[in-house]
Amino acid sequence: MATRTLTPTAALLDRWRRDTPGCSDRIHLNNAGAALMPRPVLDALLRHLEREAAIGGYEAADEAAARVCETYELVARLVGTAARNIALVENATVGFAQALSALDFRAGDRIVTTRADYPSNQLMYLSLARRAGVETVRAEDLPTGGVDPESVRRLARHPRTRLVAVSWVPTNSGLVQDARAVGEVCAELGVPYLLDACQSVGQMAVDVNELRCDYLAATGRKFLRGPRGIGFLYASDRTLERGAFPLFVDMRGAEWTDPDAFRLADGARRFENWEFAYALVLALGEAARYALAVGSAGGERAGALSADLRQRLAALPGVRVLDRGRELCAIVTIDVRGYDAADLKLRLRERGVNTSSSDRDDGVLDMDEKRATTVLRFSPHYYNTEDEIAAAVQTLAELIRP
Numbered sequence: 001m002a003t004r005t006l007t008p009t010a011a012l013l014d015r016w017r018r019d020t021p022g023c024s025d026r027i028h029l030n031n032a033g034a035a036l037m038p039r040p041v042l043d044a045l046l047r048h049l050e051r052e053a054a055i056g057g058y059e060a061a062d063e064a065a066a067r068v069c070e071t072y073e074l075v076a077r078l079v080g081t082a083a084r085n086i087a088l089v090e091n092a093t094v095g096f097a098q099a100l101s102a103l104d105f106r107a108g109d110r111i112v113t114t115r116a117d118y119p120s121n122q123l124m125y126l127s128l129a130r131r132a133g134v135e136t137v138r139a140e141d142l143p144t145g146g147v148d149p150e151s152v153r154r155l156a157r158h159p160r161t162r163l164v165a166v167s168w169v170p171t172n173s174g175l176v177q178d179a180r181a182v183g184e185v186c187a188e189l190g191v192p193y194l195l196d197a198c199q200s201v202g203q204m205a206v207d208v209n210e211l212r213c214d215y216l217a218a219t220g221r222k223f224l225r226g227p228r229g230i231g232f233l234y235a236s237d238r239t240l241e242r243g244a245f246p247l248f249v250d251m252r253g254a255e256w257t258d259p260d261a262f263r264l265a266d267g268a269r270r271f272e273n274w275e276f277a278y279a280l281v282l283a284l285g286e287a288a289r290y291a292l293a294v295g296s297a298g299g300e301r302a303g304a305l306s307a308d309l310r311q312r313l314a315a316l317p318g319v320r321v322l323d324r325g326r327e328l329c330a331i332v333t334i335d336v337r338g339y340d341a342a343d344l345k346l347r348l349r350e351r352g353v354n355t356s357s358s359d360r361d362d363g364v365l366d367m368d369e370k371r372a373t374t375v376l377r378f379s380p381h382y383y384n385t386e387d388e389i390a391a392a393v394q395t396l397a398e399l400i401r402p
């Protein structure tokens with residue numbers, strides 16, 4: 001029997017798909033929600049849970065100590081830093097909150113942010129306004145979409161600016177903010193820079209030194225393809241040396257040395273909490289290892305599939321593509337005239353196509369500007385195929401046929 005020879009790209013795709021049990025009977029275009037885990041991630045998760053059941057949770061953690069250490073190294077390598085600069089946390093939001101709480105805000109202090117920052121981050125800024133009188137100012141967008149770094153510069157020059165915070169890729173559109181240009185502005189002005197890279201890690205190259213950020217928060221389950229319920233926070237050496245620590249530091253982050261004194265843990269560990277889901281930690285390590293092995297080919301392919309998807313969707317009657325900005329990524333968002341996106345999402349799911357939907361409260365400023373109240377979001381990854389993209393568009397076309 002003749003053996004089929006695959007091109008290098010087809011061979012890679014074949015391998016990625018064989019590693020991904022979930023892609024055999026669904027078209028998963030919800031990687032910005034939670035990607036399908038590859039087999040090594042799932043195996044690490046299950047294996048550790050089995051050890052916990054067999055020998056006890058604390059004992060299994062001791063047994064896995066070397067692999068836990070390796071997880072920090074793998075995650076650190078993924079974002080261009082050292083293990084001591086990585087804190088493992090429950091999710092990106094916790095990482096972001098821990099970093100935010102390390103700043104000593106006073107009434108009248110300012111946070112400079114964008115018009116597209118993640119809703120939970122915006123809520124934290126508003127909470128700081130209510131509790132501590134901190135003011136949030138939002139930089140203007142460029143005419144093409146995306147934050148204008150010069151507007152960030154003008155606002156960040158204000159003497160009361162304590163922080164610049166940016167969601168690199170927002171949740172409700174394919175926009176990629178110019179995180180590097182904002183980092184340069186912050187470095188020039190000496191203002192701390194907190195970057196939410198939740199949708200970026202696993203999708204694009206991340207190098208904290210190039211980004212010049214002080215903190216970077218991310219999650220495991222999205223383009224990184226890790227499990228749900230774990231994320232990480234990068235904290236720069238500059239920040240650590242300054243003695244920054246989260247407001248509610250716990251006994252992992254510090255040692256209670258005297259009745260009225262404590263000593264901070266070395267490195268970013270001071271941003272962690274004591275209790276860990278070790279199965280998730282080990283699975284996150286495997287996700288980082290997998291992402292490092294896939295390398296830049298993964299993000300490039302996800303971007304190309306998304307560009308194709310965007311074009312195909314734009315050609316459907318009643319569909320408006322909402323992604324704006326000089327650089328777009330593997331998140332494709334549309335408004336379908338006369339249809340509720342949450343309802344379409346469920347009907348697509350019934351037909352084997354996974355997508356997600358966003359509402360106005362996922363991005364009040366952005367959604368109002370686009371005059372959109374409900375948005376259908378497709379987010380392909382490198383393990384998706386061109387045929388899946390065509391089939392998903394065809395399925396949607398059938399659902400919205402006039």
Ligand SMILES: Cc1ncc(COP(=O)(O)O)c(C=O)c1O
Nearest residue numbers: 091092093118169170171198219
């Ligand atoms: C841009 C962005 N930032 C932050 C988050 C929050 O991540 P997590 O749910 O892991 O806290 C999300 C989740 O969708 C996101 O899209």
